[in-house]
Amino acid sequence: DSICQLAFQMANWRFKREFVGSYEPSSTAAFKFGRTETIRPCTKETTACSIAFDKENPAKLDEMSELLRACSKKHNKLTREAAMGQGFDRHLFALKFLNGKLNGAPLPIFEDPGYAKLNYIVLSTATLTSPALEVAGSLQWCLTVLVSVTLCLMTGLLLKLLIILHIMMGLSLLRS
Numbered sequence: 001d002s003i004c005q006l007a008f009q010m011a012n013w014r015f016k017r018e019f020v021g022s023y024e025p026s027s028t029a030a031f032k033f034g035r036t037e038t039i040r041p042c043t044k045e046t047t048a049c050s051i052a053f054d055k056e057n058p059a060k061l062d063e064m065s066e067l068l069r070a071c072s073k074k075h076n077k078l079t080r081e082a083a084m085g086q087g088f089d090r091h092l093f094a095l096k097f098l099n100g101k102l103n104g105a106p107l108p109i110f111e112d113p114g115y116a117k118l119n120y121i122v123l124s125t126a127t128l129t130s131p132a133l134e135v136a137g138s139l140q141w142c143l144t145v146l147v148s149v150t151l152c153l154m155t156g157l158l159l160k161l162l163i164i165l166h167i168m169m170g171l172s173l174l175r176s
Helices: 002-016 044-052 061-083 089-102 113-118 156-175
Strands: 022-027 036-039 123-127 141-145 149-151
Touching: 002 022, 002 044, 002 061, 002 123, 022 061, 036 061, 036 089, 044 061
Parallel strands: 022 123
Antiparallel strands: 022 036, 123 141, 141 149
16 A cells, blocks of 8 residues: 555656545444545655656666665555554544534634645545456556546556566575
8 A cells, every 4th residue: 555655746747746635434433434545645655766766867676676665665654643543633523513513613724725725635545446447466546636637557567666676575585
């Protein structure tokens, strides 16, 4: 999952030269009435990794390896937190909703341009479970770009990342 999310961030960086608001759902079904929480896959770690892997500014292999590990570690942490209801999106949504019902006047945080930017989602990803979309084993992904275009894809960049990860995992096993 973390490699797929990184690939989406890298692809957006390469095509648009920007990092944008991103969304990945996480199930909170472990809780009674649990639905979803938001994982924000665009992090400082994915930003640094995307720039380092760029053709115009290639990093050395050991730096790339460390950046990949940092991205995976951060994404896994965010995923665990979201699954345990420790994300911030649903909490802010509930605060805004309840404040509107009880107070009427919006809190300053909800009028802040930063809050508006945070909620302008450009990349939205979700796991798909369809045999028709099965690629590379069980990796089934759909990338939704919120300009009314949905792309279900396995990009060349993603395949390269998977190959690099496979090689790195093999090398780390050999060192053990």
